[in-house]
Amino acid sequence: MAAIPFGRTRSYGEIAAEVGAPAQAVGQACGGNLLPILVPCHRVLGTGTLGGFSVPGGVETKVWLLRHEGAMLV
Known part of the structure; x- marks a missing residue:
């Protein structure tokens, strides 16, 4: 996971x-x-899904982080 680049x-x-x-x-x-x-x-x-995210805010936080990095355009 640590090797996945920003964005x-x-x-x-x-x-x-x-x-x-x-x-x-x-x-x-x-x-x-x-x-x-x-x-x-x-x-x-x-594959075809966001998967989960085990922090406060869950998947909504994951979406925010991905958008912040430009990895998610929608």
Whole structure:
């Protein structure tokens, strides 16, 4: 997650394939992230979905962060 550049996103599946783990494990790692702004798990998306975000504000905060970075235009 820390390697995903500002303004870019990756999918759970892409990361899973890269590390040789199931996408669900990547999701669990994102959900267990204790430093979600410093370790930018908001940049990890599902295929065709935003996925979750385990900080106050949840997915709405994820959307705000992605828009702030220019990674989400809608």
